[in-house]
Amino acid sequence: MNAETVDKAKAPRGTAVITGGARGIGEASARRFAAEGRAVAILDVAREEGLALASALDGTGGSAVRFYDCDVSDAEGVDAVAARVAQELGPAGVLVTSAALIPNTESIMDMDLAAHDRMWRVNYHGTLHVCRSFGRQMIDSGGGGAIVTVGSINSLLPLPLPAYNPGKVALARLTQLLAAELGRHGVRVNGVAPTYVMTPQLQARIDAGQRDLPKMMGVHALDVLPTPDDVADAVEFLCSARARTITGIMLPVDSGWAASVSYMTYSGGVPWERPAAP
Ligand SMILES: NC(=O)c1ccc[n+]([C@@H]2O[C@H](COP(=O)([O-])OP(=O)(O)OC[C@H]3O[C@@H](n4cnc5c(N)ncnc54)[C@H](O)[C@@H]3O)[C@@H](O)[C@H]2O)c1
Known part of the structure; x- marks a missing residue:
């Protein structure tokens, strides 16, 4: 390894590409990178929301923000969009x-x-497609880069979500493989593993009785669930120079879920009662 390789990993320049950037965690990340003054490409199938967000953010941090209609499950479509992004906003x-x-x-x-x-085609294959198309761009531009995959607590333990749960485990492994493959090009690859994130979609599921908020909170160490901005904080950190020697990890943003979920259900499934807050 030479000093130049380390330098590239330190401060990736270039466009921030956010898939699923029209809503939720992707939207919070797009807002963050736009505020940093990066050119931002929002890739999503939610055309109306994506266009509205791009036009609201365009120029706010001094750089262009554009929406690209892109179904990540379509490998050729992703390749075509990647070429347009490079041409219009830079690699x-x-x-x-x-x-x-x-x-x-x-x-x-x-x-x-x-x-x-x-679900596999979108969640796993879609991630693979964008990592290949934009990873090649990072290699070819010679400027290094930072990739953050979005896993989940599903990347960490079995949960009753067939397709989604094993797919998120596969993403954690893909993240490690890419980190090993791209490190010499100055490209770092990490993931974030959020617990239930307080998005409008989650709120709607709680309101519809599909999620039980007190039960969800009961297996977390902390009494707060992450917001999309909390996840964007972790994403921003992993892409920053402060994380220049971090690659191949899946960083839990989980309010202590991984630390406490088995702890809280010890004693043959009899939940342990936490002392009340002072
Ligand atoms: N919300 C949570 O509680 C939570 C928890 C852990 C992990 N995650 C993960 O965080 C990520 C974002 O979740 P979110 O809560 O922001 O969800 P969201 O539904 O708000 O956002 C997902 C976005 O992906 C877009 N999308 C869906 N299919 C697509 C496709 N084929 N091509 C391009 N875009 C497509 C949607 O249009 C949407 O804008 C996901 O990977 C999810 O698995 C979410």
Whole structure:
């Protein structure tokens, strides 16, 4: 390794590409990089929301923000969009892969196989496609880069979400493989693993009785769930010079879920009662 390689890993320049950037965690990340003054490419299938966000953010930090209609499950489509982004905004220096389908709990025996396959095509294959197209751009531009995949607490332990759960485990492994493959090009590859994030979609599921908020909170060490901005903080850190020697990790943004979920259900499943807050 030479000093130049280390330098590239230190401060990736170039466009920030955010898949699933029209909403939720992707939107919070797009806002963050636009505020930093980076050119931002929002890739999403939610055209109306993506266009509205891009036009609201365009020029706010001094750089262009553009929306690109892109279904990440379509490898050729992703390649074409990557070429347009490079031409219109400049080659990618940052990639955040937030696009995903988010399921409800179901059983493996009852799940619909077509829906299972679709989820893999978007969540896993889609991430692979964008990492290849924009990873090549980072290599070819010679400027290094930082990629952040968006995993989940599903990357860490089994949860009853067929397709989604093993898909997020596969993403954690893909993140490590890419880190090993791209490190010599000055490209760092990490992931974030959020617990339930307080997005409008989660709030809607709670309101519809599909999620039980007190039960969800009961297995976290902290009494607060992350917001999309909390996840964007972790994403921003992983893309910054402060993380210049960090690659191949899946950083939990989980309010202590991984540390406490088994702890809280010890004693044959009898939940342990936490002392009340002072
Ligand atoms: N919300 C949570 O509680 C939570 C927890 C852990 C991990 N995550 C992960 O965070 C990421 C973002 O989740 P979110 O809560 O912001 O969800 P969201 O639904 O708000 O955003 C996902 C975005 O991806 C887009 N998208 C869906 N399919 C696409 C496709 N084929 N091509 C391009 N874009 C597509 C959607 O249009 C949407 O804008 C996902 O990877 C999700 O698995 C979310």
